[in-house]
Amino acid sequence: MINKRLIQAVPESKQAVRDQVLLQWGSLIANLIILFTFAFVLEALWKNQLNALRLSCAAVLIFGSLVVRWFCASAASRKSFEASRSVKQILRRQILEKLLRLGVSYREQTATAEIVQIAVEGVDQLETYFGAYLPQFFYSMLAPLTLFAALSWISLPSALALLFCVPLIPIAIAAVQTFAKKLLSRYWGQYASLGDSFLENLQGLTTLKIYQADEAMALKMDVEAEHFRKITMRVLTMQLNSIIIMDWVAYGGAALGVFLAAAQLRSGAISLAQALAIIFLSAEFFIPMRQLGSFFHIAMNGMAASDKIFQLLDLPEPSEKTEIITEIHPTIEIQNLGYQYQPDQTVLKNISTAFPFGSLIAIVGESGSGKSTLAKILTGQNQNYSGHVRLGSLELNQIRETSLMKTVTYIGHSSILFKGTVRDNLLIGNPHADDSQLWTVLEQTRLADFLRSEQGLDTILLEKAANLSGGQIQRLALARALLHDTPIYIFDEATSNIDVESEADILSQIHQLTRQHLVILISHHLTQVQHADQILVLEQGSLKEVGTHEDLLKYNGVYADLWHTQKQLENGREEVNA
């Protein structure tokens, strides 16, 4: 019932829990004083012995205790709030730091949607565990012992009977725990997968509408939601059943206390005030444990979530990388490179080649031949490769991530721009750039005129730059990449799906970059790569051909086939257009 690892993960929580238990205990003592005083007032009233002095003493005592109880209760709830706030902060920081340590290759080990679920919903679930369950756990043991100590002076048999009934509640809790743990783990699994599907379908709603597949997808989600509804109902049934058992124990125990007090009063063993005190306090014996039972189910949910958090925190991290690239003009050398996403699927096989600085290297091949996989290896996103990849004199997977990021810039086909101004987005490339440098790259990428007609560098970009065209997004991403000014640039289909004008502008920039940098260009359009210094042709993960455009046409192999096929298609298109 106590997850040691979770508490050790947030050591600061211990003090907060201790404070809350003490404050709750203070509130209990105040309550005891109120109830005892009340019992004595009632007895005095019954015996007609209530005079002004006694009444005012009782009133002062009750009022003073009420003030103490109010103070303890409000301080405890403030502590509870502070504890849950700091727990959430600490765990989210740990998740973030873990992701930073996993680095750009985190997706080799986990999915982004899962991280979002764990970091947001999963951590929220732990609020009750630290803020309410843990203090209640200790308080619910301290409270019956305190009450026993107070009542044993009045009637030992009643105090003993009540004390022995209290453990029946945790026994009932423990009985459901094994079953509850399995059920909650399945509940969380289904919750995460429903969340994934929901997010994916929501993001792809337009596509689903275009293909009129939204209804079919909605039915599929209905099935998933129905499974989730069923498991949620099972969780709730389990929780309600155990609450009923706990209520039976609590009310049964309190009734026993009342019965014993009445019996002892009748036999003259105790006074009326003592009997009243036992009756008032019988319920108090069970309230803390009963409350623990209610928190327990929410806390179990949190513990199931914490398993997922620890799975993420336990992911193996890439080994410590110490090397820093010092060459100003690094080359890339690849030897017997191999890569697999899954053990039985070889995506790259035995590739050996070299990319000299100052050259334009093109990588071509049919879809799925492994071009992007190679680009991701060169940018550190895919780290578990076999063979060697050397950047200058250093092995790539030994290079510190910050150093690699200062050396290689990757521009993919759907670049991400962030909500904010154009300036904010450009400064990501180089935080120290001044406005004139920003305008220079915007001129180079031919965005300057457009932006001048808007609000210049202060033009606001919506989420995913929804207020820019596809071509403008890619040109702005290129401007940001130019500001980054690294010796190596990798363009992975950076001009696919954009207008001809933007494509031409970007290609012209790529060619201008070449002599001062090492540029790797991945493209399906062979016309874009025909002037490359070297063209690598991949086929099913193997390097089939290497050479210039002319060499490869003469060789009359895979590249020549691709070239002629594309030419025929283009000619066919021109004829249709004519």
Ligand SMILES: Nc1ncnc2c1ncn2[C@@H]1O[C@H](COP(=O)(O)OP(=O)(O)OP(=O)(O)O)[C@@H](O)[C@H]1O
């Ligand atoms: N994250 C991944 N997990 C598992 N398999 C993957 C992953 N990414 C790519 N693959 C597989 O690896 C192979 C090579 O993919 P890659 O994206 O490198 O090809 P590509 O040549 O860039 O294709 P395209 O030209 O269509 O972009 C494909 O068979 C693909 O299914």
